[in-house]
Amino acid sequence: MELNNNQLLRFTTAGSVDDGKSTLIGRLLYDSKSIFEDQLDAIEATSKRKGHEGVDLALFTDGLRDEREQGITIDVAYRYFTTPKRKFIIADTPGHIQYTRNMVTGASTANAAVILIDARHGVIEQTKRHSFIASLLAIPHIIVCINKMDLVDYQEEVYNNIISQFEEFSSKLIIKDIRFIPISALDGDNVVHRSKNMDWYQGAPLLHTLETMHISSDINKIDARFPVQTVLRPQSEEHRDYRGYAGRVASGIFRVGDAVTVLPSGFTSTIKSLDVYGESLEEAYGPMSISMTLEDDIDVSRGDMIVKSNNQPEVGQDIDAMLCWLGDKPAKPRAKYFIRNTSNEQKAMIKEVVYKIDINTYDRNTEDKELSMNDITRVKLRTTKPLMYDEYRQNRITGSLVLVDEMTNETVAAGMIV
Structure with missing residues (x-):
């Protein structure tokens, strides 16, 4: 297949705290020579000041001052780089549970998601949470990078056990394409170059996978x-x-x-x-x-x-949607919000919270109806005027919406019409 080197791949990284997302992106940028000299000089100086022996790769993405001081990612950091085969936009998202909304934001336009798993810990709650969000947002490709293989002596058995764990719970999700790669982001194994420590792995390194992955446009070509x-x-x-x-x-x-x-x-x-x-x-x-x-x-x-005229969307005022609650304050019962869907803006009300998802178990909670930050929930909305829409899985543009607080103008929820 001939690749178009102007083709753009947007991918998001996700994983638990300290799984090495920022280090992985730093390694991608560093080994693919996608870093400007002045950037490299600045990172080297910061690394030296912090007492690191070599370059702290995570600093390439943790761009905010308080992120660098805490050593964690707290906001979505976007990075751009180009190889001879493709252009990339990376959304590096936080791993903390309280930043689920940031992951939803970073993943909303992604063609692929790179989910990191610490080889020492295997599949944990955050792995399930991020995989569920990737499925909910209809991201077509998932690359599961089993990181820190150097800390488990590069054992193939550890790698295979984690694949089994992941496949067991992901069978409940709607994901078209899942790939697994054993890596060490810190040492560079299977990130840009093949690993000499894991000759039992016959697949491609991460960068080659990203460069050659077929990405179809997420724009619906049928419904005008x-x-x-x-x-x-x-x-x-x-x-x-x-x-x-x-x-x-x-x-x-x-x-x-x-x-x-x-x-x-x-x-x-x-x-x-x-x-x-x-x-x-x-x-x-x-x-x-x-x-x-x-x-x-x-x-x-x-x-x-x-x-x-021969191919029309749904038109109505009663909308079923999955929402991720982004607001700092809980949803107000039957409060009115502005709803934005394509160029249409009008008032809407949350008529009913049908259920909330426990993203760690995928159970549906029909008892707890209060929406707080990071909750993912199915709701019934009522709009003041008809809305023209398609289901999100059929059309990402006409099937997505946001809710805005009419008093503060704060975006309080992002939604997918179902």
């Missing part, structure tokens, strides 16, 4: 959805009759001449033109930003959605 962001009415004499609807194609393909329906009104028309920077196109597809004109002069405004 165009959320309208604004209406264009140029004031110039030349374009005074122009009425275009601007926005980003969320999914699918639109072509000039297609029969379309405007939702929620239900008005129908035909696509007259698809324009980008004054140039007319015959077709447009996600995630292109375009202006669309219609043959008929109908009422269209921000928050409406233009779709193909």
Whole structure:
């Protein structure tokens, strides 16, 4: 398979505290020569000041001052690097239980998740928690890196036992592709270069796996959805009759001449033109930003959605969703929030908390209805006006939402429509 070196892979790292996520990313950047000289000099100086013999690889990602002082990751750190085969964006997320919401944020746009397991401890609660979130967010590829193999004498038996543990609980999750790699992030075994200490492992190192992994676009190519962001009415004499609807194609393909329906009104028309920077196109597809004109002069405004007449999303005011509660304060019973879904913003209410997930056991708790920070829960929402949506697993763009506190403007929940 020929690889496009401009193809971008977004991946997130997850694992328990001290499993070595930041060290792994530092090793990836260091061994792939993706670090600027001044960065390297600064890290070397910091490492020396802290009394380390060599370079403290974790410092490449723990960029906040208090993270460096505490030696932990507390926020999502994004790092960018490029190899001859591919471009990468890494989201390094915290391992602490209280930062579950940070992992949800970092993983929300990922194509793959790298989950670290300490070879000495095997599968623990945080492993299950992060795997569940990866499944919930429909991340298609999971790479399980069994780290610190140097501390268990590189034993193949330890590696195989952890694979069995992981496969036992992950069989309950919806994950398309799981791969396992034994590594030592500190020493570099199977990160960028093959390990001489584990010749029993016949697979590829982590970087080669990331470079060659097939990633299909997470944009739905079948269901044509165009959320309208604004209406264009140029004031110039030349374009005074122009009425275009601007926005980003969320999914699918639109072509000039297609029969379309405007939702929620239900008005129908035909696509007259698809324009980008004054140039007319015959077709447009996600995630292109375009202006669309219609043959008929109908009422269209921000928050409406233009779709193909023969392929329409769900339209309704009662929404079932899985939420991760992000807010510092608990959810208020039947309180109103702003709901944002594509370009549509309106008020909504949490009608019912159906159940909360115990992410360590995957049990559903139907008794406890109070939502606190980091809770993952299934809820019923009621919106003031119809919402146009698809299920999240079918369409990540039209199936995702956030809830915003109308008093503080704080984003209090991220949700996936089910």
